[in-house]
Amino acid sequence: MSISDQTPTVRQDGRVAPRANRPKRRTFTASYKAKILEEFDALPEGGSERGALLRREGLYHSHLDNWRRSRESGALKGLSPKTATSSEAQELARLRAENRKLTAELGKTKSELGKTKTALSIAGKAFALLEEISESADSDAKPAE
The missing domain is CATH 1.20.5 (Single alpha-helices involved in coiled-coils or other helix-helix interfaces)
Structure with missing residues (x-):
């Protein structure tokens, strides 16, 4: 990679053009997050299956922590907080x-x-x-x- 590849190109309107080789940030839908959280929580604690799930989906444990926090605070639309509404x-x-x-x-x-x-x-x-x-x-x- 040369210096010219590393320098951003400026458009005529003054904005910086995106580089072609820059990776796109992944986004996850609320339903995907809910499905993964439910699947992860269903696996036994301390089991290797949990790590296998994260590797298969290309996720980190911090993803799940953030998704849980967002779900509990109600910030994620479509991910209702896990609150027990009844004794059942x-x-x-x-x-x-x-x-x-x-x-x-x-x-x-x-x-x-x-x-x-x-x-x-x-x-x-x-x-x-x-x-x-x-x-x-x-x-x-x-x-x-």
């Missing part, structure tokens, strides 16, 4: 959070159960092998009649 809505939110937590816990428990079953299977096979060795050792030690 609060209960539903609590149950959804509990469901996410229990689903994550269930996955961990299933993994541990699989490991335990494998260990028991190995222990059973080892016991059978030792029993077989013991019987063959006993039969070798007996005198022939």
